[in-house]
Amino acid sequence: MTTYTIGTLGRRPHRSEPPAGRYPVGAIFLHLVDRDRCDAWVPSRPYRELMVGVRYPAREVEGYERVPGSFAHEDAPPVLDPVGPRPVVLYSPGVGEARVPGTPLVDELASHGYVVVFIDHADDAPAAKFPHDRVADVRFVLDQLASLAPGLLDLSRIGLCGRSEGRLADLGTLHDDPRIKAVADLDGEGDGDGAAARLVAFFDRRLLGREEIPAATAARAGR
Template sequence: MAAASAAVAAVPAPAFAAGPVRLVLPAPTGRHRIGTVALHLVDRSRPDPWVPAERVRELMVQLWYPAHDARRLPLAPWVSPAFAALLNPPGSGYELPLTHARLGAPALPGPRAGWPVVLYSPGFGVERTASTAVAEELASHGYIVVTIDHTHDSPLVEFPGGRVARSAVPPPTGEPGEEERLIAKALAARVADTRFVLDWLARPQRALPSGLWYAVDQRTIGMIGHSLGGTTAAETMLEDRRVKAGVNLDGAMSGRVMTEGLDRPFVLVGSDGHGRAGDETWAAFWAVLRGPRLELQLRDSGHMSFTDYQVLLPQAGIPAEDLAGQLGTIDGERSVRVQRAYLLAWADCWLSGRGGTLLDGPCAAFPEMRFLP
C-alpha cells in the first residue's frame, strides 16, 4: 500500500466470520498487573471541528497502568459495547477478546516522580483500542499509556450512557487538493485533542481509580501513533515540548513539522517496503530532525500490522490471502512480539532511562526488524 494513501484512508471495521471462537489478545510480558479506565473528557474551549453545531469537543480516552492485584474486579472488554456490535454483529458466534486489565484497579505507586506516560493516537478512521496489545505491554513494564479516540474521525465513539458519535468525515468529491485539506483538518483536530489531554493530565483528577493521578510522572511523556496518529505524534511534539520523544508507525508525514523539524528523539517504523527511499514525506522529515533519530522497517508486514487486527483476524479464520494486502505475510503473534520489544526499548531508552542495546543495531533475536541507514 502506498504510504500516502495508507495514512489518509479510513480503514473499514472488519466483519468477523461466524464460528464459536473466543478471540484472544497476546498476554503482556511485564511483571506488573494492569488496570484500565475509560474516561469522558469535555474541552469547553472549542467546538467540535467536524460537527460545528456541537459547541464543545468531547473525547473518550483510556488509561492503562501498573496496578495492584485486583482479581476481584472484571477484566475490561477490548472495545465498548456499541463498537463490539459494529465489529461483530449478534449471532456471528464469535466472542471478541477480553483484555488483561482489571477495570478500575487501584494504581501501583510509581518510582520517585511516578510512572512515565505514553500517549497513543490511532490511524485515521481507527479506534483508540486498535493497539491494545502494545498498550498493555508498556503498562506491564511500568508505563501509563493514554489512548485517545478522536471523535468523528474514529468510526464510532461510545460515551457513558450508550450515546454514540459516528464518523463525520465528509465523503470525497474529487476536488483538487481535497485530500490534503482533509488531512490538515484532521491533524489540527488531533493535535488539539492531544494537548487538551496533556492539560487534563496535569490537573488533579478525583474521578480516576485510587492512586492513579499521583502515579503519573508529569515530566516524562512520550507519544506513539499509527498512520495519521504517527504524524500527530510528531506535530504534537513540535507544538508542545511536554512530549519528549515520539514514534510514527507507518504514517505519511505532513504539517509544520515537515519544515521546522524536531530537536528531540523520534523513530520511524515502516511496514515492508515503506521507508525514506519511497516516501518523500519521510525523506523530507528525516532531513529536518535535529535530535536522535532512527528508521526501522518490519519485514513482511502491512500497514495494519501495527494494530491488534494482526493477531485477531487470522484467529477468526480469515484466509491469509485475503489479509495480505493489509497485514502482509508476517505471522501475527510474531509481529506483535517484535513490535512490543522495539517500542518498549524506545520507551526505556528515552523515557525511563533504563538503557539497553536493542536500538543500537540489528539483533539476531529479531531478524524481522531492519535498521535503515
C-alpha cells in the same frame, strides 16, 4: 528529539499470551470535554468531547472485570512506584482503531510500568480533512494530565506514539510542544508483539534513561 519509526506494527493479531512485563494491567475510561473550542466534525456542537482510556500498572486484578479483547482489568487499583511518579505515553490511534478497547501494544507498555493514555478522537472518520483538530485533541489531553492523577504521573517524562492518522497528530505536536520528550511513529504491517517489545525498549531508553537496549533496536532508533 528523535522520532522513532517502527515499521512492523500494523494489523496486529489477537494476542493469546499475557503482556510480558512484571505488572498486571488496570484500566479506566474517562469522558473529557474541551469547552474552549468547537467540534470541527460536528459544527452544531460548541465544545469537543473525547473518550480516553487509561492503562496502568495494577496492584491486583483478581475480582475486577477484564476489558474485552485485552488483559486489562477495569478499575483495578494502581500500584505505586516507590521510586516516584510514573512516565506517561499518549497513544493516538488510526481512523477506525480508536474504539477498539484493547490492543497488545497499550497493555504491554502498561505491564512495564508506563501509564498509557489512549485517545479516542471521536467522529473523526474524515480525519485528513481536519488534521489540526487531532493535534488540538492531543494538546488538550496533555493539559488534563496534571489533574488526571495528581502526583502519580511524571509530567517531565511524556512520550507519544501513533499510527495512520494518529501520526498526523504526533508529528504536529512534536514540532512545538516541549512537554513531549519522545515520539514513536507506528507505521507499516507485521508482527505486533515484536513491535511492542521494540517500543518498550525505545521508551525505556528515552524516558527512563536505561542503557540496556538491544543493539538492533538502538540502530533502528538512530543511535
